[in-house]
Amino acid sequence: MDLDTVRTFVAAADAGQFREAAAELGVTQQAVSKRVAALEHGLGVRLFARTPRGAELTIDGQAFLPHARELLRVAERAVASVRAGRRPLRVDVIASRGAATGLMRDFHRAYPGTDLDVVMLFGIETALAALRSGTIDASFRAVAMPGRPLPEDIESVRVLDEPLQLLTGPGHALAAARSVTVAQLAGHRIWMPGIAPGTEWGAYYDDLVAEFGLTIEATGPNFGSDVLIDTVADTPALATFMSERTRLVWPAGHGLRRIPVTDPMPVYPHSLLWHRDNPHPALATLRAHLAATGAGHDAAGTWRPGWVLPR
Structure with missing residues (x-):
């Protein structure tokens, strides 16, 4: 149904004359007559009876009028829902406990009047498709993976280089260290079941292993961070990498240690x-x-894969 004809019908019904409706709509009286005639033809009924006093609603016109008003209200709400600044900003943060979530919380505190929708998408291809379709407005990612340049219509900017830390239980050989060098990690078992092949974080750790000869095990199902830290706390032979801004809460009895990694510092x-x-x-x-x-x-003394975009 053409909303212009519906809008013209409502204007004519309110004015009681096609001439006044035409003036209100900024069109000619002939245009009003044509629009009303088209609407009547589409509905198969007469909406107005022409009288010496103007245009009066027929019984069918009276029945249609409240629905016509509702159609226009619904149309206005539909337009308002996507009008710039009227809908929430939708941002992909990948995971609820990571650095991107912290960055968005800081943004929300700085701009509490900005409506936000925070979502979590798994892979970069999913995020790119959502950006291009307009499903989301922004995504936090490590870009770009080897052999997968960003599409030309996608922009990016580096916002944070986040240091990695070693997370150990109290019985681990490195638990008492104030910091550890990358070289000291060689030969230690680093367990990270959340690494998935084909992801940007999978590509990151592949390069880290290749560069420094580390041993990272991604075996076993990924039951989440709570099970990961429980296992690390109870297993002296295991450690894991944890990003500096990852927010975790664990029981005091776990005795876990978060140890900075240096020379170079992986970020x-x-x-x-x-x-x-x-x-x-x-x-x-x-x-x-x-x-x-x-x-x-790209601070001095840090390391990141060579495929990460510099800007």
């Missing part, structure tokens, strides 16, 4: 991705906030 790069044609005003606000509050990257 996990976080970039913000978005579609270059995305008009959401809060996206620009988020980018400016991250630029103003973010730490520098």
